[in-house]
Amino acid sequence: MTQDTFFNVWRRASSYRQSRGKVTAWLFSIGHHQIIDEVRRRKRREQTQVYHDVDLINQPSDDTNDPMKFANRQMQRGMLSKALSALRSEQREIVVLAYYGGLTHSEIANKLGQPLGTVKTRMRLGLKKLREVLGPQAREWTEHGL
Amino acid sequence: MDCNSDQEQFSAYLLGALEVVEADKIDQHVDRCAPCSDILRAEGDVVVNLARLSPQIMAPNRIKRRLLSAIDTEAA
Numbered sequence: 001m002t003q004d005t006f007f008n009v010w011r012r013a014s015s016y017r018q019s020r021g022k023v024t025a026w027l028f029s030i031g032h033h034q035i036i037d038e039v040r041r042r043k044r045r046e047q048t049q050v051y052h053d054v055d056l057i058n059q060p061s062d063d064t065n066d067p068m069k070f071a072n073r074q075m076q077r078g079m080l081s082k083a084l085s086a087l088r089s090e091q092r093e094i095v096v097l098a099y100y101g102g103l104t105h106s107e108i109a110n111k112l113g114q115p116l117g118t119v120k121t122r123m124r125l126g127l128k129k130l131r132e133v134l135g136p137q138a139r140e141w142t143e144h145g146l
Numbered sequence: 147m148d149c150n151s152d153q154e155q156f157s158a159y160l161l162g163a164l165e166v167v168e169a170d171k172i173d174q175h176v177d178r179c180a181p182c183s184d185i186l187r188a189e190g191d192v193v194v195n196l197a198r199l200s201p202q203i204m205a206p207n208r209i210k211r212r213l214l215s216a217i218d219t220e221a222a
Contacts, residue, residue, distance in 0.1 A: 002205045003213045010217055020176065021187045025194045032197065036162045073202065080199050098163035099196050105163045124157040131192045 001038060005031040032099075039102035083133040091126030094119055147175055149182055156186055160193040 008030050016026050084092055097103045097111070105123065109116040152175050158164045159172045176183040 003209050003216065006213050007216050007220075011220070017177070017183075020183060021190055025187075025190055028194045028197050029190075032162055073198075076195075076198050080195060084199075095161065095196075098158070098161035099193070103163065104165055105158045106165070108163070120154065120158060123161060123163065124154065127157045127160070127189065127192060131189070134192055134195065 001031075001034055005034045008034065036102035079134065083130050086133045087126050087129050088122075091122045091129065094122045095126045095130070098123060147179065149175075149179065153182060153185060156189055159186070160190050 005027075009027060012030070016023065020026070084095070087095065093112070094108055097108050098105070103111065105119050106116060108114075109119045112119070152172055155164060155168065155172055159169055164172065172186075176186050
Protein backbone atom coordinates (compact mmCIF):
# COMPACT_ATOMS: atom_id res chain seq x y z
CA MET A 1 0.00 0.00 0.00
CA THR A 2 2.83 2.40 0.89
CA GLN A 3 4.64 1.53 -2.31
CA ASP A 4 1.50 2.00 -4.40
CA THR A 5 0.79 5.34 -2.71
CA PHE A 6 4.20 6.78 -3.50
CA PHE A 7 4.12 5.29 -6.98
CA ASN A 8 0.86 7.16 -7.57
CA VAL A 9 2.41 10.31 -6.13
CA TRP A 10 5.15 10.02 -8.74
CA ARG A 11 2.70 9.17 -11.51
CA ARG A 12 0.29 11.98 -10.69
CA ALA A 13 2.87 14.62 -9.77
CA SER A 14 1.71 16.90 -12.58
CA SER A 15 -1.84 16.91 -11.21
CA TYR A 16 -0.80 18.54 -7.94
CA ARG A 17 -2.24 22.04 -7.58
CA GLN A 18 -0.58 24.26 -5.02
CA SER A 19 -3.78 26.27 -4.76
CA ARG A 20 -5.57 23.21 -3.37
CA GLY A 21 -3.29 22.77 -0.37
CA LYS A 22 0.02 21.60 0.95
CA VAL A 23 1.88 18.66 -0.57
CA THR A 24 1.33 16.81 2.72
CA ALA A 25 -2.43 17.13 2.31
CA TRP A 26 -2.23 15.93 -1.29
CA LEU A 27 -0.07 12.97 -0.28
CA PHE A 28 -2.44 12.01 2.54
CA SER A 29 -5.34 12.26 0.12
CA ILE A 30 -3.68 9.88 -2.37
CA GLY A 31 -2.84 7.48 0.46
CA HIS A 32 -6.37 7.65 1.78
CA HIS A 33 -7.87 6.89 -1.64
CA GLN A 34 -5.43 4.01 -2.02
CA ILE A 35 -6.63 2.56 1.28
CA ILE A 36 -10.29 3.13 0.47
CA ASP A 37 -9.87 1.32 -2.85
CA GLU A 38 -8.25 -1.60 -1.07
CA VAL A 39 -10.93 -1.71 1.64
CA ARG A 40 -13.62 -1.72 -1.06
CA ARG A 41 -11.82 -4.45 -3.00
CA ARG A 42 -11.57 -6.60 0.15
CA LYS A 43 -15.20 -5.99 1.00
CA ARG A 44 -16.27 -7.15 -2.42
CA ARG A 45 -13.95 -10.15 -2.23
CA GLU A 46 -14.46 -11.27 1.32
CA GLN A 47 -17.65 -9.51 2.32
CA THR A 48 -15.78 -8.41 5.42
CA GLN A 49 -17.55 -6.50 8.09
CA VAL A 50 -16.77 -2.84 8.57
CA TYR A 51 -16.15 -2.22 12.22
CA HIS A 52 -17.88 0.70 13.89
CA ASP A 53 -15.58 0.88 16.88
CA VAL A 54 -12.07 0.78 15.56
CA ASP A 55 -9.57 1.23 18.38
CA LEU A 56 -7.55 3.94 16.70
CA ILE A 57 -5.58 5.10 19.69
CA ASN A 58 -4.29 2.01 21.41
CA GLN A 59 -2.47 0.48 18.50
CA PRO A 60 1.28 -0.08 18.45
CA SER A 61 3.34 2.54 16.70
CA ASP A 62 6.90 2.67 15.43
CA ASP A 63 7.78 6.17 16.57
CA THR A 64 8.70 5.15 20.11
CA ASN A 65 12.45 5.47 19.43
CA ASP A 66 12.24 9.27 19.41
CA PRO A 67 10.84 10.42 22.77
CA MET A 68 9.97 13.94 21.58
CA LYS A 69 8.26 12.70 18.45
CA PHE A 70 6.45 10.05 20.47
CA ALA A 71 5.23 12.65 22.98
CA ASN A 72 4.02 14.99 20.23
CA ARG A 73 2.28 12.18 18.43
CA GLN A 74 0.56 11.00 21.57
CA MET A 75 -0.59 14.55 22.28
CA GLN A 76 -1.96 14.90 18.74
CA ARG A 77 -3.74 11.57 18.98
CA GLY A 78 -5.19 12.53 22.35
CA MET A 79 -6.53 15.82 20.98
CA LEU A 80 -7.92 14.18 17.86
CA SER A 81 -9.53 11.46 19.89
CA LYS A 82 -11.08 14.06 22.18
CA ALA A 83 -12.30 16.01 19.15
CA LEU A 84 -13.94 12.90 17.70
CA SER A 85 -15.52 12.18 21.08
CA ALA A 86 -17.01 15.69 21.05
CA LEU A 87 -19.15 14.77 18.05
CA ARG A 88 -22.68 13.53 18.52
CA SER A 89 -22.59 9.75 18.24
CA GLU A 90 -24.60 9.74 15.00
CA GLN A 91 -22.14 12.21 13.45
CA ARG A 92 -19.08 10.31 14.69
CA GLU A 93 -20.42 7.03 13.34
CA ILE A 94 -20.83 8.51 9.87
CA VAL A 95 -17.41 10.19 9.84
CA VAL A 96 -15.74 6.95 10.95
CA LEU A 97 -17.64 4.81 8.43
CA ALA A 98 -16.69 7.20 5.63
CA TYR A 99 -13.08 7.99 6.46
CA TYR A 100 -11.86 4.81 8.11
CA GLY A 101 -14.41 2.37 6.69
CA GLY A 102 -14.22 3.60 3.10
CA LEU A 103 -18.00 3.70 2.60
CA THR A 104 -19.67 6.17 0.24
CA HIS A 105 -22.49 8.33 1.57
CA SER A 106 -25.02 6.13 -0.27
CA GLU A 107 -23.55 2.99 1.28
CA ILE A 108 -23.69 4.57 4.73
CA ALA A 109 -27.32 5.56 4.17
CA ASN A 110 -28.19 1.98 3.20
CA LYS A 111 -26.20 0.47 6.05
CA LEU A 112 -27.74 2.69 8.71
CA GLY A 113 -31.20 2.83 7.13
CA GLN A 114 -31.10 6.61 7.06
CA PRO A 115 -32.10 8.99 4.26
CA LEU A 116 -29.14 10.10 2.12
CA GLY A 117 -29.87 13.74 2.96
CA THR A 118 -29.57 12.98 6.69
CA VAL A 119 -26.22 11.25 6.16
CA LYS A 120 -24.91 14.20 4.14
CA THR A 121 -26.06 16.68 6.77
CA ARG A 122 -24.53 14.71 9.64
CA MET A 123 -21.30 14.34 7.70
CA ARG A 124 -21.17 18.09 7.15
CA LEU A 125 -22.04 18.95 10.75
CA GLY A 126 -19.54 16.37 12.02
CA LEU A 127 -16.65 17.93 10.12
CA LYS A 128 -17.78 21.42 11.11
CA LYS A 129 -17.72 20.38 14.75
CA LEU A 130 -14.27 18.78 14.36
CA ARG A 131 -12.98 22.03 12.87
CA GLU A 132 -14.44 24.00 15.77
CA VAL A 133 -12.94 21.69 18.39
CA LEU A 134 -9.50 21.43 16.82
CA GLY A 135 -9.46 25.09 15.78
CA PRO A 136 -6.21 26.52 14.40
CA GLN A 137 -4.36 23.46 15.71
CA ALA A 138 -5.48 21.45 12.69
CA ARG A 139 -3.99 23.97 10.26
CA GLU A 140 -0.76 24.16 12.24
CA TRP A 141 -0.29 20.37 12.13
CA THR A 142 -0.92 20.38 8.41
CA GLU A 143 1.46 23.30 7.81
CA HIS A 144 4.28 21.78 9.82
CA GLY A 145 3.80 18.21 8.68
CA LEU A 146 4.20 15.18 10.91
CA MET B 147 -21.36 25.04 -11.92
CA ASP B 148 -23.32 25.62 -8.74
CA CYS B 149 -21.10 26.75 -5.87
CA ASN B 150 -23.66 26.30 -3.11
CA SER B 151 -24.72 22.78 -4.01
CA ASP B 152 -21.14 21.64 -4.65
CA GLN B 153 -19.92 23.16 -1.38
CA GLU B 154 -22.50 21.01 0.39
CA GLN B 155 -20.67 18.00 -1.02
CA PHE B 156 -17.24 19.10 0.21
CA SER B 157 -17.41 17.13 3.47
CA ALA B 158 -18.25 13.91 1.64
CA TYR B 159 -15.57 14.68 -0.96
CA LEU B 160 -12.92 15.20 1.71
CA LEU B 161 -13.92 12.05 3.59
CA GLY B 162 -13.72 10.07 0.35
CA ALA B 163 -17.44 9.30 0.52
CA LEU B 164 -18.47 10.47 -2.95
CA GLU B 165 -18.87 8.21 -5.94
CA VAL B 166 -16.08 8.66 -8.51
CA VAL B 167 -18.34 10.63 -10.89
CA GLU B 168 -19.40 13.00 -8.11
CA ALA B 169 -15.80 13.50 -6.94
CA ASP B 170 -14.69 14.23 -10.52
CA LYS B 171 -17.39 16.89 -10.76
CA ILE B 172 -16.08 18.57 -7.60
CA ASP B 173 -12.51 18.36 -8.95
CA GLN B 174 -13.53 20.08 -12.18
CA HIS B 175 -15.43 22.77 -10.29
CA VAL B 176 -12.67 23.71 -7.83
CA ASP B 177 -10.08 23.71 -10.62
CA ARG B 178 -11.97 26.62 -12.18
CA CYS B 179 -13.38 28.35 -9.10
CA ALA B 180 -10.92 30.09 -6.77
CA PRO B 181 -13.40 30.86 -3.93
CA CYS B 182 -14.51 27.20 -3.76
CA SER B 183 -10.91 26.05 -4.01
CA ASP B 184 -10.08 28.19 -0.96
CA ILE B 185 -13.03 26.80 0.99
CA LEU B 186 -12.13 23.21 0.14
CA ARG B 187 -8.53 23.78 1.14
CA ALA B 188 -9.54 25.29 4.49
CA GLU B 189 -12.00 22.47 5.20
CA GLY B 190 -9.45 19.86 4.19
CA ASP B 191 -7.06 20.53 7.06
CA VAL B 192 -9.23 18.79 9.58
CA VAL B 193 -9.63 15.67 7.43
CA VAL B 194 -5.89 15.35 6.80
CA ASN B 195 -5.47 15.23 10.55
CA LEU B 196 -7.81 12.25 10.87
CA ALA B 197 -5.01 10.18 9.34
CA ARG B 198 -2.84 11.00 12.36
CA LEU B 199 -5.05 8.79 14.53
CA SER B 200 -3.70 5.79 12.70
CA PRO B 201 -0.54 4.19 14.07
CA GLN B 202 2.65 5.39 12.39
CA ILE B 203 4.79 2.58 11.07
CA MET B 204 8.24 2.98 9.55
CA ALA B 205 8.29 1.49 6.06
CA PRO B 206 11.07 -1.07 5.58
CA ASN B 207 13.90 -0.21 3.17
CA ARG B 208 12.76 -2.82 0.69
CA ILE B 209 9.70 -0.66 -0.03
CA LYS B 210 11.97 2.12 -1.24
CA ARG B 211 13.92 -0.29 -3.44
CA ARG B 212 10.74 -1.76 -4.91
CA LEU B 213 9.29 1.70 -5.47
CA LEU B 214 12.36 2.94 -7.33
CA SER B 215 12.40 -0.23 -9.38
CA ALA B 216 8.71 0.20 -10.28
CA ILE B 217 9.36 3.82 -11.30
CA ASP B 218 12.34 2.76 -13.44
CA THR B 219 10.17 0.15 -15.17
CA GLU B 220 7.34 2.63 -15.76
CA ALA B 221 9.70 5.32 -17.02
CA ALA B 222 11.54 2.97 -19.41
